[in-house]
Amino acid sequence: MTPPPPPGFRIVLMPDDEDVVPAQAVGWGAGIPGAELTLTPTDSSFPTRTVMSSVVGEANFGDISPKDYIVEVRRWLNATEAARVPASEGVDGWVSRERMPVAAGTSVQTISVPASRRRSLVISEWAFNVQIVPAVAAYDLGGFLELYNNADTTVYLDGIAIAEGFNVGNDYANSTCVSLAHFNDDPLGVWTRIFARFPGSGRQHPVLPGHTVVIATDAIDHSQVIPGGIDLSHAEYEFRGSVDVDNPAVIDLEDIGIVKREHGLIFFGLDQVVVLSLPLDVPSLARHPTSSGTSEYARIPKDKLLDVMWARSNYTGNIYPECPRVVNAAFDRAGSRARGTDENTEGGFSLSRRVAPLLPGGARVLQHSRSGFADFVRTHKTPDTIP
Numbered sequence: 001m002t003p004p005p006p007p008g009f010r011i012v013l014m015p016d017d018e019d020v021v022p023a024q025a026v027g028w029g030a031g032i033p034g035a036e037l038t039l040t041p042t043d044s045s046f047p048t049r050t051v052m053s054s055v056v057g058e059a060n061f062g063d064i065s066p067k068d069y070i071v072e073v074r075r076w077l078n079a080t081e082a083a084r085v086p087a088s089e090g091v092d093g094w095v096s097r098e099r100m101p102v103a104a105g106t107s108v109q110t111i112s113v114p115a116s117r118r119r120s121l122v123i124s125e126w127a128f129n130v131q132i133v134p135a136v137a138a139y140d141l142g143g144f145l146e147l148y149n150n151a152d153t154t155v156y157l158d159g160i161a162i163a164e165g166f167n168v169g170n171d172y173a174n175s176t177c178v179s180l181a182h183f184n185d186d187p188l189g190v191w192t193r194i195f196a197r198f199p200g201s202g203r204q205h206p207v208l209p210g211h212t213v214v215i216a217t218d219a220i221d222h223s224q225v226i227p228g229g230i231d232l233s234h235a236e237y238e239f240r241g242s243v244d245v246d247n248p249a250v251i252d253l254e255d256i257g258i259v260k261r262e263h264g265l266i267f268f269g270l271d272q273v274v275v276l277s278l279p280l281d282v283p284s285l286a287r288h289p290t291s292s293g294t295s296e297y298a299r300i301p302k303d304k305l306l307d308v309m310w311a312r313s314n315y316t317g318n319i320y321p322e323c324p325r326v327v328n329a330a331f332d333r334a335g336s337r338a339r340g341t342d343e344n345t346e347g348g349f350s351l352s353r354r355v356a357p358l359l360p361g362g363a364r365v366l367q368h369s370r371s372g373f374a375d376f377v378r379t380h381k382t383p384d385t386i387p
Contacts, residue, residue, distance in 0.1 A: 031057015
């Protein structure tokens with residue numbers, strides 16, 4: 001008798017431990033059913049394969065070669081399922097994107113898939129790639145940050161803070177990953193020394209559901225300054241520094257950082273950490289000096305954090321190994337790798353949060369699984385527009 005063919009390589013999808021309650025509310029006990037999975041080899045040796053998971057959350061990809069893959073998972077709730085989930089959970093679906101090394105002889109791997117939660121005010125676009133003018137200069141004043149109201153009620157920006165999180169992400173001789181762990185992997189919050197806040201005393205700066213606001217480094221028409229620059233003169237807000245140009249028609253954020261920059265927030269470094277927080281009492285924040293003692297950072301506590309975005313550079317020429325983390329996984333599971341490697345072209349591109357399919361009721365919601373690697377994609381700069 002001829003033996004049956006081997007089952008092939010299978011992926012089993014389970015809800016992340018944090019998200020068991022909404023999964024049980026939907027009725028998923030054995031796994032995540034009806035999810036779309038794509039498997040793409042990192043070396044592009046064959047096309048992406050797409051499979052739907054079974055009723056027990058299993059996806060069979062057949063015979064595959066042992067190598068590294070990118071696996072992506074999407075499972076959005078339908079109207080019936082969404083009605084079963086407690087509103088307090090704010091869950092719209094389950095999504096994941098991760099690297100998966102598959103060794104020879106591997107037949108099955110299990111993935112814990114986190115939920116995408118609606119949250120409230122979120123970072124929707126990061127656009128601070130330096131613009132390069134060949135043989136002239138690098139221009140870093142044409143950046144902007146876009147925020148989006150992902151909730152179904154109005155939010156108010158008054159007092160909200162935006163910060164550049166601690167972002168030394170390489171194992172340098174004079175600042176090793178081990179010595180930086182206090183800053184890079186703190187479950188109690190995110191460390192910063194450069195931050196700004198919106199003006200207002202409570203309800204002066206509303207953002208309606210499904211609307212965006214743009215905060216520019218300099219709210220001017222950058223196309224008049226540099227080839228390929230964009231017009232940010234109509235941004236709603238701008239960061240301010242000690243030697244900044246000022247657009248009087250645009251509302252200024254207040255610089256409340258320990259260290260103040262000439263042009264306010266720009267977001268430097270191979271790793272970028274953007275922090276959005278509830279109003280802060282800066283003098284009361286916990287402080288900690290760097291190992292050299294030359295600078296001091298303040299910790300924004302986890303109960304104040306609205307959103308955290310971590311983006312890693314794709315620069316390949318650094319001889320120093322990367323640190324495993326730059327922020328704790330409670331705030332970003334895995335930093336985005338969507339930035340390109342050619343600095344001569346990246347100035348026209350940004351990182352934008354993925355848009356979920358239209359959900360029951362027609363709401364336009366942005367994906368938020370608390371993983372930059374899953375949630376952000378490389379796009380052209382689109383201030384005040386959700387791609």
